Amino acid sequence: MISIKKIAGGVLILLIAFIGCKDYSELDPPSLDPGELDPSMYVAIGNSITSGFQNNALYESVQQHSYPSLIARQLNIDEFEQPIFEEPGLPARMRVATDGSLVVDPPNINPPVNAQLERPFNNLGIPASVLFDVVDQQDFAVKSEQRENPFFAFILRNQALGESILAQALNLQPTLLTLWTGNNDILGYVVSGGTDLLPTAQNPQFFAAIYSEIGGVLSEANVPVIVANIPDVTLIPFVNTVPPVIINPETEQPITDPEGNPIFYIGVSPGDKVLLTALDYINQGYGRPVDLGGNNEPLPENVVLTVEEQEFAKDVVQTFNSIIANIANEHDFGLVDLHSTYNQLDQDGYTLGEQTLSTEFVTGGLFSLDGVHPTSRGQAIIANEFISVINQEFGASIRQIQVGTIPPSIGLAEGGASKSMKNLLELDTKVFSNILDLYLQ
Amino acid sequence: MRTLLLIIVTLLTILLLTVPAKAGGFQVNEHGARGTAMAGAVFSTLNDASAIYFNPGALGYIDGTSIVFGSTLIFPDAKFRGPAPSIDETSIESGVFYPSVLYASHTLPSRLSFGIGVFNPYGLGTEWPSDWVGRFVAIESVLRTFSINPTVAYQINDYIGIGGGLNYVIGQVELTQAISFAPIAAEGTATLSGSGTGAGWNLGVYLTPDPNVTIGLAYRSSATVDLDGDAEYDNVPDFLTGELPGEDVSTSVKLPANLHAGITFKGIENLEISFGYQYIFWEAVESIEIEFNGGAETQTLEFNYSDGYIVRFGLEYLMSDDLALRAGYLFDSNPTPDEYLTPRLPDSDRHGFTVGAGYNFTETIGVDIGYMFLRFVERDIEDSQIEFAPGAPMNGRYNSSANLLSLNFRFNF
Numbered sequence: 092m093i094s095i096k097k098i099a100g101g102v103l104i105l106l107i108a109f110i111g112c113k114d115y116s117e118l119d120p121p122s123l124d125p126g127e128l129d130p131s132m133y134v135a136i137g138n139s140i141t142s143g144f145q146n147n148a149l150y151e152s153v154q155q156h157s158y159p160s161l162i163a164r165q166l167n168i169d170e171f172e173q174p175i176f177e178e179p180g181l182p183a184r185m186r187v188a189t190d191g192s193l194v195v196d197p198p199n200i201n202p203p204v205n206a207q208l209e210r211p212f213n214n215l216g217i218p219a220s221v222l223f224d225v226v227d228q229q230d231f232a233v234k235s236e237q238r239e240n241p242f243f244a245f246i247l248r249n250q251a252l253g254e255s256i257l258a259q260a261l262n263l264q265p266t267l268l269t270l271w272t273g274n275n276d277i278l279g280y281v282v283s284g285g286t287d288l289l290p291t292a293q294n295p296q297f298f299a300a301i302y303s304e305i306g307g308v309l310s311e312a313n314v315p316v317i318v319a320n321i322p323d324v325t326l327i328p329f330v331n332t333v334p335p336v337i338i339n340p341e342t343e344q345p346i347t348d349p350e351g352n353p354i355f356y357i358g359v360s361p362g363d364k365v366l367l368t369a370l371d372y373i374n375q376g377y378g379r380p381v382d383l384g385g386n387n388e389p390l391p392e393n394v395v396l397t398v399e400e401q402e403f404a405k406d407v408v409q410t411f412n413s414i415i416a417n418i419a420n421e422h423d424f425g426l427v428d429l430h431s432t433y434n435q436l437d438q439d440g441y442t443l444g445e446q447t448l449s450t451e452f453v454t455g456g457l458f459s460l461d462g463v464h465p466t467s468r469g470q471a472i473i474a475n476e477f478i479s480v481i482n483q484e485f486g487a488s489i490r491q492i493q494v495g496t497i498p499p500s501i502g503l504a505e506g507g508a509s510k511s512m513k514n515l516l517e518l519d520t521k522v523f524s525n526i527l528d529l530y531l532q
Numbered sequence: 533m534r535t536l537l538l539i540i541v542t543l544l545t546i547l548l549l550t551v552p553a554k555a556g557g558f559q560v561n562e563h564g565a566r567g568t569a570m571a572g573a574v575f576s577t578l579n580d581a582s583a584i585y586f587n588p589g590a591l592g593y594i595d596g597t598s599i600v601f602g603s604t605l606i607f608p609d610a611k612f613r614g615p616a617p618s619i620d621e622t623s624i625e626s627g628v629f630y631p632s633v634l635y636a637s638h639t640l641p642s643r644l645s646f647g648i649g650v651f652n653p654y655g656l657g658t659e660w661p662s663d664w665v666g667r668f669v670a671i672e673s674v675l676r677t678f679s680i681n682p683t684v685a686y687q688i689n690d691y692i693g694i695g696g697g698l699n700y701v702i703g704q705v706e707l708t709q710a711i712s713f714a715p716i717a718a719e720g721t722a723t724l725s726g727s728g729t730g731a732g733w734n735l736g737v738y739l740t741p742d743p744n745v746t747i748g749l750a751y752r753s754s755a756t757v758d759l760d761g762d763a764e765y766d767n768v769p770d771f772l773t774g775e776l777p778g779e780d781v782s783t784s785v786k787l788p789a790n791l792h793a794g795i796t797f798k799g800i801e802n803l804e805i806s807f808g809y810q811y812i813f814w815e816a817v818e819s820i821e822i823e824f825n826g827g828a829e830t831q832t833l834e835f836n837y838s839d840g841y842i843v844r845f846g847l848e849y850l851m852s853d854d855l856a857l858r859a860g861y862l863f864d865s866n867p868t869p870d871e872y873l874t875p876r877l878p879d880s881d882r883h884g885f886t887v888g889a890g891y892n893f894t895e896t897i898g899v900d901i902g903y904m905f906l907r908f909v910e911r912d913i914e915d916s917q918i919e920f921a922p923g924a925p926m927n928g929r930y931n932s933s934a935n936l937l938s939l940n941f942r943f944n945f
Contacts, residue, residue, distance in 0.1 A: 116910060118929060121617040187716055191771030443922035456715040466715055490617060495922030499714035503769055 123167050126487035128315070130166040134213050134265040135159035136225060136256055137272050140473070141216025142242070143173070145459035145466060145500060148196070149218055149242070150180025153500055156467035159214045159269065161474035161497075162481075165489050166267075173214040174203035174246045181241060185460040186502035187453075193460070194504040202245050211252045211259035217242045220256070222273045222291060222301050228254040257305060261312055268309065269477060271319035271429070273298065273415070277407045281324045282463065284366060284393040285400035295410045302418050310422040317425040317480055320412040322433030325364070325401050328452035329462035333365040337379055346383065358389025362398040367452075367462050369394035425484040427476050441472055443495045453501065460501055467500035559812070560631045561842070562604040563651050565938035568902030569888020570846025571860025573808035575794030576738070576748035577848070580942050581635035584649035584683045587750040587792060588695030589736030591637050591645040592687030595944070602900070602940020603632040609935075610658060610878040610908075614928020615665060615920050622666070624878075625659040633940065643687035645695070653679045653701070654787065658876055662721075666875050666920045667710035671721070673876040674706040677757075681734070693738040701730045701787065703757040707876070711765070713772060714922070720768045726761025730787070744799045750792040754816060758784040780825035789813040794844075802851075808844035814867040815839050840867040846886075856890040858902065871917040878930040880908040888938070898942040908932035 123130075135141050135158075142149055143157025154160065154173050163171035178184075179196035186194045217224065219240050227234070235244035253259030260268060276291040276298060291298040309316050325331075336345045336353035345353035356378030359365060369390050372378065379385020396404075412430055419426040436457060440447040448469075449455035452462055457469040465473065471494045478489050561567075564582035567574045574582075578590035581598040606629045613621045637647030657674040660666060678701070685695025706725040713720065732755035739747040760782045765773075794808040814837040846860035862884040873879060888902030908931065916925040 118613050118619045120619055187769075187771075189769040189771065191769075444919050444924075446922045453715065468715075493921065493924040495919070495924045499712065499717045501715045501717055503713075503716050503718040 121490070124488040125166070126482070126485040128166075128481060128485035128487050129266040130168055132213075132263055132265050133159070133163055133166060133168055133171060133267045133269075134211075134260045134263050135162075135216055136260055136268065136270045137216040138220045138275050139216065139218035139464060140274070140470075141269075141271055142214065142218050142246075143216070143470065144218045145461065145464040145470075146185045146502065147459075147461040147464075148180035148182060148184035148198075149176050150178045150184060150199075151175050152178065153180075153467060154214075156470050156497055156500065157214060157216065158470045158474040158477060159216065161471055161492055162269070162477055163213070165474070165478060165492060171213045172205065172208055172210075174212050175205050176203055176245075177201060181245075184502070186504040187460070188504045196504075200241070206245070206248060211263055212246060213263065215246065215256050215260055217246055217256065219275060220272065221275045221289060222298060225256045225270075225272060225305055226301060227256075228258075257308060261308070261314070265314050267317070267481070268314050269317045269319070270305070270309075270424075271427070273302070273411050274321050274324065277321070277404055277411070278324045278463070280400075280407075281327075281396060281404050282329055282366065282368075284368075284391075284395050285397065285403070286393045292407045295407065295414065298411055299414045299418075302414055306418040306422050306424070309424075315485075316422070317427060317477060317484065318415060318419050319427035319429045319477070320415045321408050322429050323405060323408055323437075325396065325404055326433060326437045326450060327463050328450060328455070328458045329367050330364045330396060331450070332367055332452040332462065333369055333373075335359045335361070335363055335365050337383060354383075356390050357385070357387065358391070359395055360397065362401075364396040364401060365390065366394045366396060425480040427480045429473065429476060432472070432476050436472070441494065443468075446495075448494075456499070467497045468494050471497040559654055560604075560652050561810075562606075562631060562902075562904070562936060562938055563633050564600060564635075565602055565604075565888060565900035565902040565940040566848075566858065566890055568604060568904055568936060568938035569858035569860065569886055569890075569900065570806060570848060570902075571808075571844045571862040571884055571886045571904070572810070572842070573794060573806040573844035573846030573860055573862075575750060575792040575808050575810075576746045576796040577794070577804055577806050577846075578738075578748070580944065581637040581647055581649070582633065582940075583685075583695075583736075584635050584637065584647045584681055584697065585633070585651055587736040587738060587748040587794070588647075588683045588685050588697055588734060589693045589738035589748065589750065591647055591683060591685035591695045592639060592643045592693040593738065594637060594639055594645070597638045597943075597945050598636070599943040600635045600940055601633060602938065603630045604936055604938040605630050607935045608658070608932070610875075610930065610932040612660075612666065612875055612878065612928055612930055614913075614926070615924065616914075616927040618665070618928075620665070622660060622664045625661065627657070627659060629657065637683070637685075639685075639687075643693075645683075645685040645687075647683040647685070647697075649679070649681040649683065649697075651679050651681070653677055654703070658878070660875060662710070666926060667719075668712060669874060669918055669920050669926055670707075670709055670876040672706070672708040674704075676704045678702045683734075685736075691740050694736070695738075696733065696735040699732040699734055699752065699755060701732065701755045701757055703728055703730065703759065703785075703787075705759065705761075713769065716769065716772075718767070718769055721766045723764045723766075724761055724781070725764070726759035726781070726783075728757050728759035728784075730755040730757035730784075732787075732789075736792075744797060746796045746798075748792065748794040748796075752790045752792075754789040754813065755787045756784050757787060758782070782823050782825060783821065786817045788817055802849060804846075804848040806844075806846045806848070808842075808846070810842040810844070812840040812842075812867065836869050836872050837867040838869070840865050854892040858886070858888045858890070860884075860886040862886075870911075870913050871915055873911070873913055873916065873930070874918050875926070875930075878908070878911075878932045880911040880930060880932060882909070883907045896943055896945045898944070900938070900940050900942065902936075902938040904934075904936040904938075906934040906936065908934075 143154040184196040231243045231247045253262045376386035378390040440449040471492045475491045563585040583590040610624045631652035633651045635649045639645040654677040659672045680700045683697035687693040704727040708723045732753040734752040736750035791811040796806040842864040844862045849857045864882040866879040868879045884906045886904040890900040892898040911930045918926040920926045
């Protein structure tokens with residue numbers, strides 16, 4: 092006969108066993124294998140893309156996903172300091188309203204919230220900076236005023252932290268430095284329709300001289316360096332979105348002549364690219380003959396990138412890139428071939444599960460609303476290219492970023508006038524001239 | 533936007549993968565407190581109207597009128613750590629579910645028996661925090677089913693009884709998840725809900741080849757539930773509402789057949805030792821076709837489940853004529869392959885440990901109570917086909933468990 096006590100004891104043991112069953116095994120965070128790389132001090136030099144700038148502004152929520160910040164995250168670096176700009180940032184953040192119209196936010200002109208940091212920032216990417224700015228020792232405040240670009244003063248702050256971008260970087264004694272600049276030495280030419288040519292693009296030996304000096308200084312200081320070359324600046328949506336032919340606003344199809352051929356805007360030849368900045372003129376009647384509702388005036392030169400100008404820009408990029416490759420080779424710097432990356436993105440897009448990101452304006456997901464700068468997911472793709480080269484150079488196994496886990500970054504605003512997504516480009520296109528302001532020095 | 537369409541198709545995919553998944557992993561097998569207390573090893577030992585569910589072949593053995601009603605309180609717990617390489621932990625919101633039963637039977641002196649049962653053959657649900665990392669896969673998942681099961685049984689002689697019934701199933705499902713409007717930095721939610729009915733049948737045989745041995749065999753057919761549903765979307769930017777794929781969907785879901793087999797030994801005084809085996813024909817649920825009533829293309833979804841089984845072991849010890857003590861153990865194999873495991877149903881192989889008791893207040897009124905601790909084997913997913921973000925697999929570690937408490941009242945007269 093089994094006694095009640097024995098049964099009660101058995102039940103008790105069972106209950107204890109059940110509670111014990113709730114335990115589960117430990118899980119360790121995945122380890123980092125940096126190979127030969129010392130990830131303790133990573134510094135990034137560059138321009139707007141390096142800063143995280145997109146949607147025509149620099150602000151905290153997109154800075155988090157700048158490629159240097161993403162690389163730092165993969166390297167488990169906790170103290171990767173970026174100059175944090177409060178929303179909506181500078182100079183004029185663009186967003187889409189719930190009704191599909193475009194909204195431009197007024198600037199937040201405050202200095203970065205962490206401007207008091209007593210050392211240079213790890214991310215020294217400065218929007219609209221050109222190659223020469225890396226070594227330029229002009230007073231930052233004066234420079235910001237002259238260039239109408241507050242970022243020099245906001246990010247570099249104090250000459251005492253280093254008299255140039257390069258000096259500030261070296262003062263941090265970097266154990267890894269990425270350098271991706273020179274894009275703006277030719278981008279300004281492209282977004283101005285070939286009207287604004289910098290000396291370095293005109294005479295690439297200037298470019299070579301400056302780049303060589305930077306390479307020499309970094310090499311002298313024994314800094315482990317990864318450089319990136321310059322993408323084809325003509326494949327951005329800013330250049331490739333507006334069709335060169337007159338569109339019937341009702342059918343959204345090209346208007347054709349009696350022979351059935353589409354009609355080019357006045358001032359545009361076959362092969363020319365019509366820039367986003369042309370929209371404003373098109374809406375005013377430029378580019379169309381009177382019988383098609385226009386004012387019979389050609390589209391201005393600075394909103395059209397001719398075939399010759401495109402070829403020139405591509406050639407300059409090639410020249411810059413062979414300079415960069417030579418210097419990287421000379422000093423044993425790792426070289427990230429972003430020129431190829433951009434070309435491949437332009438041709439094949441980027442596969443994310445069942446989706447494909449493309450270089451299409453807005454809907455493609457790779458470029459932000461300004462048509463020039465990558466979205467956060469675009470930044471992640473760039474970061475992965477850097478990580479691949481870092482892994483090669485240092486025998487490291489740093490994990491790639493899962494691009495789809497980076498949040499979408501084209502902001503949504505409440506309200507606006509009632510328009511559909513399709514009409515986005517027909518709206519207040521003046522905002523695109525804000526972008527120009529940044530590039531025309 | 534193409535992206536959005538893809539999201540919606542994915543959502544529907546998950547809806548349809550989920551309905552049978554919930555039925556599998558959270559197939560409710562607690563249909564009486566005596567059964568719960570004995571880990572369900574009661575296909576061959578039945579002494580009240582709950583035989584309508586477990587094995588109708590036994591119904592003809594139950595004298596007079598038997599009424600059983602009660603509920604099982606189920607307290608599930610599930611944790612997910614991931615998605616890899618992250619090891620962040622997320623737990624489901626605490627909740628309680630209470631599948632209930634009502635059985636009534638009457639056996640004529642001719643040993644012809646009639647009965648009816650109402651129970652919840654499939655059910656339960658999960659709710660993850662609405663802002664968790666897997667929100668694009670699952671936030672809330674609810675499945676409710678009612679089965680109405682009129683039954684006829686006949687005890688042919690001392691050795692054999694047979695029974696069978698018709699099974700009318702009412703099903704209701706509600707699934708919520710976040711939807712992304714990438715590249716726009718906005719999220720909405722989509723709730724798919726549907727309801728419908730289906731029918732099936734069941735048969736059972738109850739054998740007593742020896743006074744000390746009983747054998748039970750029962751089969752419950754599959755039931756195809758035709759669901760009409762609608763989709764509700766929240767927080768959709770106005771300019772994207774035209775891109776939503778429509779609000780009416782319909783589909784049919786085949787709930788799998790089940791085979792019950794059990795044997796009970798009564799050789800030791802006052803002690804019953806029972807074994808049960810349950811086989812669930814998951815593989816027969818091959819695919820599901822979702823029709824968009826708005827005219828969009830029909831989607832066909834393939835399943836990748838393997839058949840499942842549950843082995844059960846139960847003991848009942850009679851302390852006295854009025855008090856029975858019970859215990860049991862079960863092992864439940866899950867049908868979901870790693871690649872398709874979703875947090876809507878953090879399924880895994882399960883060990884169930886049970887205890888309970890039955891007490892007769894009078895000759896006609898009794899009560900049963902059963903407790904089960906269900907431990908889901910820790911499960912590491914490394915090759916998930918479920919994506920929590922575009923191109924990012926929902927890999928990680930699942931740990932789940934559940935506490936179940938069954939209580940029912942019996943009337944025999």
